[in-house]
Amino acid sequence: MLFGDWRDTRAALETAFEKIGEKPPESGYRKRDWNLVSEAISAYREAQAFECIECKSAIAYGGEIRCLDCRATLCETCAPRHFWPNGRPKETVDVVK
Ligand SMILES: [Zn+2]
Numbered sequence: 001m002l003f004g005d006w007r008d009t010r011a012a013l014e015t016a017f018e019k020i021g022e023k024p025p026e027s028g029y030r031k032r033d034w035n036l037v038s039e040a041i042s043a044y045r046e047a048q049a050f051e052c053i054e055c056k057s058a059i060a061y062g063g064e065i066r067c068l069d070c071r072a073t074l075c076e077t078c079a080p081r082h083f084w085p086n087g088r089p090k091e092t093v094d095v096v097k
Pocket residue numbers: 052053054055056057074075076077078079
């Protein structure tokens with residue numbers, strides 16, 4: 001499970017109760033409601049997951065790098081090659097004489 005997941009679950013539950021016009025239970029959320037919402041969130045994240053256009057591997061939620069030129073989604077490994085096809089420019093430029 002991703003770090004911070006329970007906070008997302010709590011926020012989603014609070015919003016859901018509000019949307020259906022109910023107050024969250026004073027005694028705390030029921031386990032079933034909690035599980036339902038966590039599963040809904042992870043299913044949603046899976047549906048939103050991207051695939052790297054270069055290596056075709058799945059990119060974890062929020063880990064995608066999008067190219068501003070061609071809108072492609074890339075993983076961290078392939079992104080540098082996509083952005084700098086001839087190798088990333090060096091910080092210090094070696095002048096060839
Ligand atoms: Zn890749």
